[in-house]
Amino acid sequence: MRTFAIDIERIMSEIGASLDVDLKWTSEGIVLDRPGASVSGDIGYRGTVSNVGGAYAATGSITASIEAHCDRCLGVYRQDVKIPITRIFVEMKDGPEGFDRDDVEKLEGHVIDLAPHIREELILNLPIKLLCGEACKGICPQCGADLNKGECTCGNRIDA
Helix, strand or coil, rough: CCCCCCCCHHHHCCCCEEHHHHHEEEECCCCCCCCCCCECEEEEEEEEECCCCCCCEEEEEEEECCCCCCCCCCEEEEEEEEEEEEEEECCCCCCCCCHHHHHEEEEEECCEEEEEHHHHHHHCCCCCCCCCCCCCCCCCCCCEEEEECCCCCCCCCCCC
């Protein structure tokens, strides 16, 4: 089975049928396209895929651990995330009535691969400013001392 691939062949012939899904895979190949941020350890997906008549709804949540460099103090920190995700997959190009074309993904065969969608959600849920904590004091702009570990002794500290 491919990374985050869900075989939906069992539910394709019955509207209303669903599959419970619990997948875990390594973060290998999942690049966040953000300097100083990466996925650490495994990524999980737990949810349900349902046949909603001409479309398949994948709903659930992603769990991962993000390792990043703090934008204030430059220290490395780790943050566990749980992100809800919903995607609609259709076999036909236009999709069934009631769905906007921008809201659906094309289904190829009988396998849904959530890997690109999981990557997308991880990237979209990264904060604009990566911080180890809201109370992070950063570093001294003069000597580079980590102000979270104590007061600067260079005498040139500029308070923000």
